[in-house]
Amino acid sequence: MFSEEDKSYPIELVAEFLGVNSRTLYYYEKFMLVVPQRRGRKRYYSKSDIKWLEYVRELMYEQGMNLRSIIVLIKRRDRVIMDKCPEDVVNCFKNYLMRLKKEEEDNN
């Protein structure tokens, strides 16, 4: 029923693979840079999540971009980012933007 692509990985494995501390992945999640599936409380990262994170790390470490810039580019649906950004993440951000918009509206 499930394709190879549906495989998912726990945070420690992903962190190790990327060469970062798992705290860093929690940190990214606060900014909704990546939003892994949850089963109960536990996080599971899809292959698409991992590819996306690899790309982000490359932008950050090889190019010197910062987190916020990447978020700005996503919000602008910038081509540089969107080429590599998995659809799941795009959707996360769409939801994020909608929530922001709603909050603003409620404040009026």
Next chain:
Amino acid sequence: MFSEEDKSYPIELVAEFLGVNSRTLYYYEKFMLVVPQRRGRKRYYSKSDIKWLEYVRELMYEQGMNLRSIIVLIKRRDRVIMDKCPEDVVNCFKNYLMRLKKEEEDNN
């Protein structure tokens, strides 16, 4: 002979207008984010330079982008950036990139 657009402004005035220290403008110049004309040693910023800097400050302060990200986007000729980036700066980067490339080649 000279149009209104050819007016240019000394660094202190530009810094004050942007609300930054003039050292910050020297700092930006190291990265070729802005490259003012020189008469003798003295720097003169065009209106286009100033508009560009205003845009950069907005990206940095309102959006939270960092210098390096903006430079990455210029190098990538990113549309978001290029709309506002003066031709001088683009050319500087072209030259810079060519120099880098040549250096690399010479090291082989």
Next chain:
DNA sequence: CAAATTTTTCGTTTAAAGTGAAAAATGCTT
């Protein structure tokens, strides 16, 4: 329920961005 695992919190470290102060370089005026 106890043990093990995951998440969260708190505080610290590191590096880029920005700035202040003063030294060095340059230009201008007489």
Next chain:
DNA sequence: AAGCATTTTTCACTTTAAACGAAAAATTTG
């Protein structure tokens, strides 16, 4: 050309985002 004023540069410090370590809190599982 000498002396004064202005601009540029250097050096060292401050601030903040990003990343991390350790331990407390929460949760799942055996």
